[in-house]
Amino acid sequence: MTQFNEAQLTEAVVASFEHASNPRTKFLLQELVKSLHDYVRKTDLTFDEWAAAIDFLTRTGQKCSDTRQEFILLSDVLGVSMLVDAVNHRERAGATETTVLGPFYVGEHRVMPHGTDISEKLAGEKMFxxxxxxxxxxxxxxxAAVDVWHADDEGLYDSQRPGYQSEGPSSRARFMTDSDGRFFFRTVLPRSxxxxxxxxxxxxxxxTRPHAMRPAHVHFLVDAKGHEPLVTHVFISGDDYLDSDVVFGVKDELIAQVERRxxxxxPDGKLATTPWHLMTYDFRMKPGAGVAPKPLGATAAEAAE
Known part of the structure; x- marks a missing residue:
């Protein structure tokens, strides 16, 4: 039986993947082993800490469901989601900046007519x-297909509410751009x-941190033929948490001046019965190809698109 010291053990595990049929898989696994083993050595990881980490990951997996992705949330707060986004979008060439997908891209995004109030049943200040x-x-x-989703006036996404399964989606929808590339809708002003x-x-x-807050924003996923899919947010200027987003997702270009009117x-000629807010934004798409993410727990028809 071969006996390994610290360095030899790492070398042996790396070598064990040498015959992987896929070169990329081989590379990823070998680099992962090197990084994990380096972490254990640098930190002098104890048995109790190792067991606690395994327990934490186990509970993270157990928290996942068709409408919740705790591992995406973990990736977000560790900055991994934004780092993966950054290394895959190093050159934007004038295209709109990207940011994290987040854990709440779920369920069905129904195609709706322009001008639809996607938060019709919700309380809150109106936004166009x-x-x-x-x-x-x-x-x-x-x-172009544009999926939108956001938190409501109480800071909750529809999938976080107890009645989601029976009441269906709210503050989320899909719009198709018109001949001039435009789309518009009504909703409520989201909160941080x-x-x-x-x-x-x-x-x-x-x-471990001062707070767990995200600044107010609306999610957009834009999918246009002949262009790379765009996953991004539009943030609301003046929010208290723009400089301390818990998932590190804010970029200056994505902050919009949302006017109270x-x-x-x-703008579509319909009457406003109360003061309202106006969000305006232009999305510039980068030429290329790619497959847009599918919502967690999407219907079979939507998943097959």
Missing amino acids: VQARVTDVSGAPLAG YPIPTDGPVGAMVLQ TDPVM
Whole structure:
């Protein structure tokens, strides 16, 4: 029986993947082993700490469901999600900046007519969102699919509410851009909110950081033929947490001036019965290809698109 010291053990495990049929798989596993073994050596990891880590990961997996992804949340708060995003989008060439998908891209995003109030049953200050999708030169992209989702006035996503399964989606939808690349909809003004703190990831954040907050934002996933899918947020200027987002997702270009308006008529000509807010943003798509992410727990029809 071969006996290994610290260095030889790492070399042996790395060598054990030498015959992997896929070169990329071989590379990823060997580099992972090197990094993990280095971490154990640098920290002098104890048995208790090792057991605690395994327990933490076990509980993280147990918290996942069709409407919740605790591992994505873990990746987010460790900055891994933004790092993966950064290394895959190093050159934007005038295209809109990307950011994290987040753990709440779930369920069905139904195609809705422009102007739909996607938060019709919710309390909160009204907001009108008008946006345009173009290529990097400013030419409109017609027929692009745009998925939108966001937290409500209480800082909750629909999938976090007890009645989600029976009541269906709210504050989420899909719009198709018109011939000028435009789409618009009504909703409520989202608020900054804490990441879920009832699971192992949230508990870790509360024990180690000043807060668990994300600044107010609307998620957008834009999928246009002949262009790389765009996953991004539009943040609301003036939010208290823009400089301390718990998942490190804010970029200056993605902060929009959301105006409070008292005009009696909204941009689509319909009457406004109360003061409202206006969000305007243009999305510039990078040429290329790629497959857009599918929502967690999407319907079979949507998953097959």
